[in-house]
Amino acid sequence: MDVNIALVPEAIRLAEVRSARDILAELADLFALVYGLGREDVLEGLEQREALGSTGFGRGIAIPHCRSSAIRRPTLAVLKLDQPVDFKAADAVPVNLVFGLVSPENAGATHLHALAAISRRMRDDAMLGALADAPDAEAIYAVLTNQFLRDAA
Numbered sequence: 001m002d003v004n005i006a007l008v009p010e011a012i013r014l015a016e017v018r019s020a021r022d023i024l025a026e027l028a029d030l031f032a033l034v035y036g037l038g039r040e041d042v043l044e045g046l047e048q049r050e051a052l053g054s055t056g057f058g059r060g061i062a063i064p065h066c067r068s069s070a071i072r073r074p075t076l077a078v079l080k081l082d083q084p085v086d087f088k089a090a091d092a093v094p095v096n097l098v099f100g101l102v103s104p105e106n107a108g109a110t111h112l113h114a115l116a117a118i119s120r121r122m123r124d125d126a127m128l129g130a131l132a133d134a135p136d137a138e139a140i141y142a143v144l145t146n147q148f149l150r151d152a153a
Contacts, residue, residue: 005101005114006075007144010034012137015079015098020087023079024050024064027100030077035102037070042102056089061122063115065101074103074114080131080140097122097131 011034015026028043045066049055055064077100084094099118103111121127127143134140 004073005117006035006071006073007078007141008034009138009141011075011077012140012144013077013079014082014137016082017079017085018083019085020050020054020062023062023081023085023087023095023098026079027064027077027098030079031075031100031102034077035071035075037068037075037102041068041070042066045102046100054088054090056087056095057119057122058089058091058093059122059128060084060093060096061128062087062089062095062098063101063118063122064098065103065111065115067105067107067111068102069105071102071104074101074107074110076101076118078140078144080134080137097128 011030013030017023017026024046028039031037031042032039046064049066056062079098081096084096087095101114130143134143
């Protein structure tokens with residue numbers, strides 16, 4: 001993988017949410033719990049970014065993102081939703097998989113490379129299928145890390 005994105009198994013959650021706002025709150029909770037980031041700071045950053053336009057990527061994927069001075073490298077949290085949620089994606093497909101990304105505050109190119117790396121992987125039908133079939137957070141972690149490790153080799 002061309003970008004060093006932090007992801008730990010605890011940052012992946014199967015989630016029961018019913019709105020885009022709930023998704024952002026769930027991500028903020030996860031970033032706070034797992035990575036020690038300020039919940040309100042992350043939530044505010046994600047909400048501000050969404051106010052500029054939906055981060056609904058398409059194909060049932062959303063990539064809400066923001067920046068923080070509290071971290072040193074791009075950091076990921078993943079939600080697999082129990083039911084699809086409208087995220088105002090360009091293709092109008094409701095979201096069922098969410099990749100929350102928080103990058104360092106001054107990481108302009110690094111942040112863009114991290115977003116591009118995630119979006120590239122989500123264009124892969126085999127990857128999407130494996131994630132859809134993953135029954136739990138542990139399986140999702142295995143799919144994601146196997147892909148990222150293979151790309152880094």
